[in-house]
Amino acid sequence: MADVLKKATREAYGDALVAIAEEFPQMVVLDADLAAATKTGTFKKKYPERFIDCGIAEGNMIGIAAGLAAADCPVFASSFAMFAAGRAFEQIRNSVGYPHLNVKIGATHAGISVGEDGATHQCCEDIALMRTIPGMVILNPADYTETQQAVRAAAAHNGPVYLRFGRLAVDNIFGDDYKFEIGKGVQLTDGTDVTIIATGLMVGEAIAAQKALAAEGISARLINMATIKPIDADIIRKAAAETGAIVTAEEHNIIGGLGSAVAEVVCESVPVPVVRVGVNDTFGKSGPAKELLKVFGLDSDHIVAAAKQAVALKK
Amino acid sequence: MLDSTTKKQLAIQACKVRMGVIEGVFNAHSGHPGGSLSITDALVWLYHKEMNVDPTNPKDPARDRFVLSKGHCAPALYAVLAQKGYFPEEELKSLRHTGAMLQGHPDMKGTPGVDMSTGSLGQGISAAAGMALATRFNGKNYRVYTILGDGEIQEGQVWEAAMFAAAKKLDNLVAMVDNNNLQIDGTVAEVNSPYPIDEKFAAFGWHVINIDGHDFDQIADALAEARTVKGKPTAIIMKTVKGKGVSFMEDQVSWHGSAPNEAQYKQAMEELSAALAQLQA
Numbered sequence: 001m002a003d004v005l006k007k008a009t010r011e012a013y014g015d016a017l018v019a020i021a022e023e024f025p026q027m028v029v030l031d032a033d034l035a036a037a038t039k040t041g042t043f044k045k046k047y048p049e050r051f052i053d054c055g056i057a058e059g060n061m062i063g064i065a066a067g068l069a070a071a072d073c074p075v076f077a078s079s080f081a082m083f084a085a086g087r088a089f090e091q092i093r094n095s096v097g098y099p100h101l102n103v104k105i106g107a108t109h110a111g112i113s114v115g116e117d118g119a120t121h122q123c124c125e126d127i128a129l130m131r132t133i134p135g136m137v138i139l140n141p142a143d144y145t146e147t148q149q150a151v152r153a154a155a156a157h158n159g160p161v162y163l164r165f166g167r168l169a170v171d172n173i174f175g176d177d178y179k180f181e182i183g184k185g186v187q188l189t190d191g192t193d194v195t196i197i198a199t200g201l202m203v204g205e206a207i208a209a210q211k212a213l214a215a216e217g218i219s220a221r222l223i224n225m226a227t228i229k230p231i232d233a234d235i236i237r238k239a240a241a242e243t244g245a246i247v248t249a250e251e252h253n254i255i256g257g258l259g260s261a262v263a264e265v266v267c268e269s270v271p272v273p274v275v276r277v278g279v280n281d282t283f284g285k286s287g288p289a290k291e292l293l294k295v296f297g298l299d300s301d302h303i304v305a306a307a308k309q310a311v312a313l314k315k
Numbered sequence: 316m317l318d319s320t321t322k323k324q325l326a327i328q329a330c331k332v333r334m335g336v337i338e339g340v341f342n343a344h345s346g347h348p349g350g351s352l353s354i355t356d357a358l359v360w361l362y363h364k365e366m367n368v369d370p371t372n373p374k375d376p377a378r379d380r381f382v383l384s385k386g387h388c389a390p391a392l393y394a395v396l397a398q399k400g401y402f403p404e405e406e407l408k409s410l411r412h413t414g415a416m417l418q419g420h421p422d423m424k425g426t427p428g429v430d431m432s433t434g435s436l437g438q439g440i441s442a443a444a445g446m447a448l449a450t451r452f453n454g455k456n457y458r459v460y461t462i463l464g465d466g467e468i469q470e471g472q473v474w475e476a477a478m479f480a481a482a483k484k485l486d487n488l489v490a491m492v493d494n495n496n497l498q499i500d501g502t503v504a505e506v507n508s509p510y511p512i513d514e515k516f517a518a519f520g521w522h523v524i525n526i527d528g529h530d531f532d533q534i535a536d537a538l539a540e541a542r543t544v545k546g547k548p549t550a551i552i553m554k555t556v557k558g559k560g561v562s563f564m565e566d567q568v569s570w571h572g573s574a575p576n577e578a579q580y581k582q583a584m585e586e587l588s589a590a591l592a593q594l595q596a
Contacts, residue, residue: 026452052448052483060441060475067445070423070431072376073452090435091472095442099423099432 007172009165009200010108012147014039017076017106018046020152027155028068030077032058037167038078038108058083062091062103069101074155077103081110081164085126096160097133104154104161110140111251112279112296113168113201115289122284128256130162131229137182138228140164140250140258142203143173146226149180157182166201166251168289173203173224185232191221194307195239195246199225199258202249202277202298209249209303220307231261233269240270245310247275249303251293254278273313275306317532323594325531328398329359330591333560334584335394335407341580343411346419349570351391353495353528353555354462358395360534361460370400373427379457380446382431384439384473385464385493386420387572392429393417401428437470439463440490444480447488447548458487458542466498468509474519480548481520488548489541490521493528495557497568516550528553561586 017029017040033056035041044051054061058079065077078084084107085092096103107126114122130138137157141147147165154161180186185197189210198206203224213220221243223235240246246266248259259276266274279296293299317325332355340346362368366379383392390410397404402416409415416425420434430446433439443461450456467473480488492512500506509515517523522544526533534553541549557571558564561583575583 028449028452050452054479055482057472057475057479059437059472060444060479063438063441063472063476064445064448064479066438067382067431067442067447068449068452069445070442071380071446071449071453071455073449091438091441094432094435095438 006169008169009147010039012144014042016148016151017043026073032079040078058088059091062088065103066095074102078106081107081123081126108165109167110164113289118286119283124253124279137161140200145174185223185225185235188222191219193219195221195243197223198249205300208300233265236265240272247306249277275310332394336390337583339390339407339410340574342408347387349557351388352559380430380459382439382443382461386433396428436467437472440476447485462491465494477519491551495555497557521550528555
């Protein structure tokens with residue numbers, strides 16, 4: 001059953017664009033020659049007249065998106081995370097962020113799990129870049145269900161949103177009763193010894209880690225943090241106060257991403273140990289995605305070890 | 316050909332806008348007078364004669380749009396917007412001041428009449444193309460105008476946008492290039508030549524018109540011609556004089572981004588006042 005539901009969040013993105021198309025009749029979808037990979041091609045197939053291919057020119061695509069949004073047409077603009085957040089950073093900052101326009105950036109192929117394409121395409125810096133833009137909302141959903149809801153929430157949100165999706169198929173974690181809300185973390189399990197806060201692809205690994213820790217007698221609270229900005233400070237402070245130690249898990253550089261966002265909240269309110277699991281300030285490599293996740297320490301074993309380290313730091 | 320009354324009226328409006336530029340930059344102790352003065356005539360024509368805009372309804376979804384891609388020439392845009400009635404002319408004196416409405420570069424959120432926030436070169440033309448494209452989805456029928464600097468077109472994004480606008484057949488888009496031939500580090504030819512500008516736009520699939528950017532007849536004719544062009548955007552290459560209208564600023568690169576001192580301010584205002592008096596005589 002789980003295998004049947006295994007889909008990449010980029011697949012969910014393409015499906016979600018189609019699902020919301022009638023709800024937002026002036027919505028336009030842009031891509032930069034990657035529609036087949038980002039899955040905006042799913043939307044293109046159903047609504048060809050509302051899909052514009054900008055070609056391999058990401059900076060201009062963001063400007064086109066800004067102009068469309070300034071003329072009352074909300075936009076989803078897509079490319080790989082590297083070329084959206086990376087190459088077009090300044091266009092996003094100045095043409096979208098500063099005027100706070102209704103542009104949603106659907107960035108796929110984020111992180112190490114891009115796999116064989118290697119370092120030039122494995123963007124582990126996008127959350128850090130986007131976090132520094134005032135007013136930017138950053139969403140990093142964990143599975144198909146959450147992505148569907150995150151895309152709809154992004155469309156309904158007034159202002160820029162950066163959505164981060166993966167290439168790799170992942171298990172569907174959440175049922176139909178799941179409720180995603182921008183700015184809200186979701187507690188998946190309660191716990192008393194340590195809190196694991198995970199985002200995106202690492203939520204599945206964190207669930208496995210929580211179970212492994214329980215088997216060893218360590219009670220871990222687990223929080224899915226799909227919104228990186230604005231970060232849910234309340235749920236972090238509560239976790240810090242009640243469990244006294246935090247582990248973060250993300251498929252992103254440990255500098256500037258979820259770990260940094262959580263540490264900032266913790267340091268300024270309820271100082272407790274924070275141990276970050278993520279890409280350890282290094283570039284990626286080529287290889288099958290699943291092997292790379294192990295090589296770069298992005299798996300449940302590393303979360304378990306980090307949780308033990310965080311618990312030890314409490315004493 | 317425009318009649319002499321209309322031409323005189325436009326020249327008076329342009330002269331007053333130039334005084335607004337000098338007033339703003341002098342009071343700010345900074346800013347970009349040279350390029351502001353070279354685009355003044357085009358802006359006066361656009362806002363007073365060409366564009367369907369209403370200062371009492373600056374966000375009208377059906378309005379024509381203007382994007383100042385060379386955003387550093389905001390002093391000229393602000394002066395013409397004030398003249399048109401979007402906000403009091405008194406605001407020009409607080410240009411670039413702390414807490415003032417008029418930012419160093421155009422801010423669409425804070426200033427009535429500004430259609431796009433610009434300042435980082437190369438980005439405005441993309442936004443203008445996006446606005447032009449939007450008429451296919453928002454059910455409106457407006458035109459979009461943008462002014463670029465001749466140095467600005469060294470930015471690669473300008474050519475990404477040029478390729479896009481032609482490929483998507485955006486015939487409601489007009490890009491005007493302020494070819495005053497000077498940029499911060501020298502002449503555009505010396506720094507990194509963009510010439511021949513007209514042939515480049517033509518090669519990208521645009522309808523191209525070369526004009527004298529200070530001749531209202533030629534500005535009027537070029538924009539009228541642009542309205543008749545179907546299936547492609549229009550580029551108007553305007554030969555202009557940087558610092559136009561203030562003798563000591565004309566064709567001087569040093570006035571790209573510096574403000575006049577007290578004596579220079581007085582001289583500039585005297586020259587412009589004399590020109591205005593002559594026009595009004």
